[in-house]
Amino acid sequence: MSEVRTRFAPSPTGYPHIGGMRTAFYAWLLAKHYNGKFLLRIEDTDQERLVRGAIKQIVEGLAWFGVIPDEAPSNKELSEIGESWDGAPDIGGQYGPYIQSLRLPRYKEVAQQLIDSGHAYRCDCTPEMLERERNEQMARKELPGYSGYCRTRNVSAEKPHVVRFKMPAKVSLVLQDAVRGRVAWDNIPLRDSVLLKSDGFPTYHLAVVVDDHDMKISHVLRGEEWLPTTPLHLLLYEALQWEKPIFAHLPQVLGPDGKKLSKRHGATAYDAFRDDGYLPEALFNFVVLIGWSPGEGEEQEVFKIEEICRRFTLEHVNKAGGVFDYNKLAWMNGVYIRSLQPDDFVARVTPFLEKAGLKVDPQRFGAIAPHVQERIKLLTEAAPMVEFLFVDKIERDMQQMFKKDIDRAKARQILTLSLERLTKLEAFEIAPIEGVLRPLAEELGLKVGPMFGVLRIAVTGKTITPPLFESFAALGREKTLSRIEETVKLLE
């Protein structure tokens, strides 16, 4: 097989969406699997919907997941359109520019070629005319679209115009799609689509065909929403007498309601996931598994990225859309968090603690971190669990101490005696702490559960914390004792 070359070709019209990211992952995985090349191309042909900074977000978003294109817009290209930024990776490549607004002459050239060969024509119909035409067609319940009025009018190139494709009257086509198999259009009517807009920019249809051809793309991976316009693209390849790439129309990522995943489903931008405390490797693993599985009876679901790379082929890409299950993602994120090296976990979670307003003491946190690591699914969940270590004053809801076996007097007794025994400890460490507290429970005829509950609230203010002795040891003698003392006073 000749070299596999795939591309991710987003239009910079907004934030990078997780569904779109998956398309990039698949394209990247396919290229890597076959030792090919993965490129990033910016499709900025809609000047009205451009969003400044979107390209940066796309590039950085991919990088966050470890997806680095082999070919992509160079810094020079970026600055030509005023979208460069500090620290932008200067990638480039021999098939550039990789930004469509920088390739306008090429599209014009191909459009002219199509006019010359009789496959396209200039059209100067006004939007008003088109609008009226469309309304009439709708009223007659016809297929809405351009009638072909200018086909034979030979509109001058001097006048403002668009270039339209001369669509055959009835079209029958067959596509061998790499994920869907045979897709056929049998004698369908199609209208003359615009190829080149009046502002000199190409439409998606022209640009994508020209660039995929020029950049020697071997596999076109895109969402299945593109399937209905594929006949146009196929016809374009034929009119140009270009070899077609392999098409793979990917199933969509759906929201919980079964509709295409979008903003209204909540967090879908990659940076929202990042801020919510998801690990990129977990998100990547999870998202790839919507619409692809290793097959072959494999029952494992958590894979290293290299492993996914090794096993990824189009054969096991599903046809049906898949719902994005936040629940399962959270579970998987927890699995990834637990598998982190302890110091790596500390490094990743510390920014989240700081963002929660905690002044983190590395010493104290390091002691308790492994216990936190095992208890959270999102990095954002760590802060409330260790807050007691890093604040001066804690809030306590005393009512939570009182259970069936424990009233106010009992709580005081527990705290007073604990304080007494703990104070006598030579080394304020985990084992010695346990050594005095457990016997005390027995002495008082209490189960450790309820008794430790009282101490937990007294010292941490929470009902959910890392293990008690470990928490005390991490907090240190002074603070632990003073908080117990404080609570005793509060109970009076």
Add this chain to the structure above:
RNA sequence: GGCCCCAUCGUCUAGCGGUCUAGGACGCUGGCCUCUCACGCCGGAAACAGGGGUUCGAGUCCCCUUGGGGUCACCA
């Protein structure tokens, strides 16, 4: 509405005619472990949308119905 795509537990999926009394995972749930919460372990409920064919034999192939989705711009 036209065209196109899709259809296995609530969700992600395995299954490529017999090994399926349909497997795994999330979630849910019963239990064990246990200082709270988690983790871990053991168990449970839960699916081939319906109807026709083809075949000795259909979750697996074909057709229809139903249901869902996408798309019909000088947006991608």
